[in-house]
Amino acid sequence: MASGMSSQLLAKVVNAETREKIVMLDQKLKIMHAEVEAKLASMALHHEDDLEPYKGRESLLNVQQEINSALNSISALVNLAIISGQEQNVLSEIDEFTSCVFSTF
Numbered sequence: 001m002a003s004g005m006s007s008q009l010l011a012k013v014v015n016a017e018t019r020e021k022i023v024m025l026d027q028k029l030k031i032m033h034a035e036v037e038a039k040l041a042s043m044a045l046h047h048e049d050d051l052e053p054y055k056g057r058e059s060l061l062n063v064q065q066e067i068n069s070a071l072n073s074i075s076a077l078v079n080l081a082i083i084s085g086q087e088q089n090v091l092s093e094i095d096e097f098t099s100c101v102f103s104t105f
Helices: 016-046 053-077 089-104
Strands: 008-009 079-083
Touching: 016 053
Parallel strands: none
Antiparallel strands: 008 079
8 A cells, every 4th residue: 555545444434324234235145044054954854865956956055155255245345445535436336236236125
């Protein structure tokens, strides 16, 4: 980082509403992750000899991977350091992202 430039965590730059939305999204993803894990465990217990459910299992594993990726991205986003002067660009991108994500929920 160039001298004279400061940075702060994104979580301290965004407004309270955006922080709340990020927390809500994180919680929803964790709930979805738990539901997918429960379904996978149930499939393993009840369909040991039936190959048909394994097609659904593959889809659930893909969903689980996407959820994990989203959770990791949220963690990285929250801990992102913003260089002074870049706040407005980052905030507008976050607003666009959160409006897109929450329009699907």
